[in-house]
Amino acid sequence: MNFTRAARSPEFDTPTHHLQSIVDSKLSCPFIMHSLNMQALWALSPFLFSAARALPQASVTPTPSSSVPSSSAPAPTATAGGNPFEGYDLYVNPYYKSEVENIAIPSMTGSLAEKASAAANVPSFHWLDTADKVPQMGEFLEDIKSKNDAGANPPTAGIFVVYDLPDRDCAALASNGEYLISDGGVEKYKAYIDSIREQVEKYSDTQIILVIEPDSLANLVTNLNVEKCANAHDAYLECTNYALKQLNLPNVAMYLDAGHAGWLGWPANIGPAAELFASVYKDAGSPAAVRGLVTNVANYNAWSIDSCPSYTQGSEVCDEKTYINNFAPQLKSAGFDAHFIVDTGRNGNQPTGQSQWGDWCNVKNTGFGVRPTTDTGDELVDAFVWVKPGGESDGTSDSSAERYDAHCGYADALTPAPEAGTWFQAYFEQLVENANPSL
Template identity: 40%
Template sequence: MRALTLLAALSAAGASVTASPLGPPKSPRSSASDINPFVGKKLFANPKWAAKLEDTYKSFTQKGDKANAAVVRKVEKIGTFVWVTSRSGLSEIDDAIKAARDEQSRTGQKQVVGLVLYNLPDRDCSAGESAGELSSKNDGLRIYKEQFVKPYAAKLAAAKDLQFAVVLEPDSLGNAVTNTGVEFCKQAVPTYREGIAFAIKNLQLDNVALYLDAANGGWLGWGDSLPLAAKEFATVLSLAKPATIRGFSTNVSNYNPYLTSNTTRPRDSYTAGSPSYDESHYASSLSPYLIQQGLPSHFIIDQGRVALPGARKEWGEWCNVGPAGFGHVPTTDQTVLQNGNVDAIVWVKPGGESDGQCGLAGAPRAGAWFGGYVEMLVKNADASVKN
């Protein structure tokens, strides 16, 4: 699952970061509770993902690498989002609810269950590595609404004892902003808008915090793209009125660092000319345009995988990038975040699941387990994972 990072025209104009003057801000459209859903809770650690990591643990153990085997044990306990990507996959919600309830009961620690809703008709219109089961030409929008979104919402509504954070349709609106030069994407935009608005309206639940996906800083974070992105998000929210969202998700399934600095992680050369040279700065760059459109400016930022410096020659490299490592552990600690717009660092993409048959040699189809890749993520894991 990944779209083109930028159109050629936007890449050519990358040095342009002049922002359009903003008028008086409108009243932000925020969630009913307006409370960070991650504070005081543990991001649910999916035991199904932990089970997949057992082979990684055994591999390190067989090599006598006790240090990295111990890191795997720590990774298995870190919370990740559960992806629900098809009608048959709706059972993943049931499994996550049961496991989260068991964990909540066992530990007394309130859980926040991270879910991804990802099954739009004509999804992944520009890249195609994660094309889904539904087509707008084959009654896909109706099926999406009736057989995917409605039962999805019903399952969450029935689990009032749990808090959910739902990421809505990664990459889709990013394609609507920059990739309408691709005919398939151009045709898909009305479907994307209507489908996402329907999901927002149906997930207006007290125990659900919605995060509309905002791609990543390398894609929509350029000066010319920021107001266009905010306008697109506002268009979708206007279709869902009076429904609300908590905020936006960024860097889902991508590899951008959260925060760069001269003393820790240096900026990559390909970020020159962009105000959004890391994901924290992307949140800060996009925030005023969201507020101007009457939208909330809260963010969760995926750091499940982060490219090491020098791993990419351009931002457009998105598939099984290497070398990379597990990023900073999920947290709401502002001494780490250093950005009041950010609700939390999270792990949305479960490390080890392939982006597609691209990138590093031997990569399997999108979503399939890539054993060699997850070993690399462990070896290069952030210090917060290892400590």
């Protein structure tokens, strides 16, 4: 049977495809993230884990907001060398700020409203999940340029997610993108990347930090027994290669999505993952603008935790710090000297309310985490960032809905929940109330 998930949420992780013959002899289903019968599988394999995903914003252009500092270092010239976050403030996502100020805060009072106002001004990445979002990227970059030209000190950097692969989210239930491989999707994706390159070149004096394609390469490590992923394998590699080459520009720093501890951190997966990511990096010519990898995107894992939660199923790699410090040496040995960023947008409250590590949808007992900063305490990690804007639903809890995923109706999911990507007021309030550090 196939494990499925809701739009832009966790992937399904199976043991690496190098062990596929072993896996197929045990069970004929792909691993994790989401399964309509996940509960029965936890007893069968330690390789069941999850990866939650961010839901991009609708195409709206509110008034751009000011940036929030992530570093107090002197302002450098935009460059792909070194830590690209050092010496920059990160741009506050105008769409997210508008959601919080115009939807969330009017129904909140007192200290909760004050904390929500603070959350609105935390920088979060803007998702370019369709080609029609790229012009909006240009609008944001124009605003950044205006601020920088006016003497912003530190200068502001733009932060975006490139997310429009053909047959996107190949192990997903209802999160397909706008392009199909069967309908010229590879060439359409290349045109999408070309349009992003045009914006980047137009604002060549602006530092731009890009997260590249959540829910893509990690699926090629664990989910090649899913037919759609097997069919997408070559297209994913070709498109990613094109993106890395085309966006290899002096004012760009890129981080490829690398799942999280509960996905690729298992012993059966981490070695093959290192080989795959290093191969992708080297096949693209080892681009100077590819700084490394991003982990925990839209997920809930702690950066560092003293005692592994029960839902991590006995894994010794139960936080992102351990995952990264296990992963980096293997990547380096394979030819990719990667640095990392970690999404801390929803990992502030530990442990979470998850019953199983593979439960990803609108999980209870979560909170906003550490605000974007370069003060990570780990030389491998350039910054903690908010890749997913917290408060947008992971998926609907309405079982009659076309895009319903069973995970969104589990006991550990906050309900009632609206459709994926829609503002979820109760969830936002939970994140605010449980924020750690407090807003």
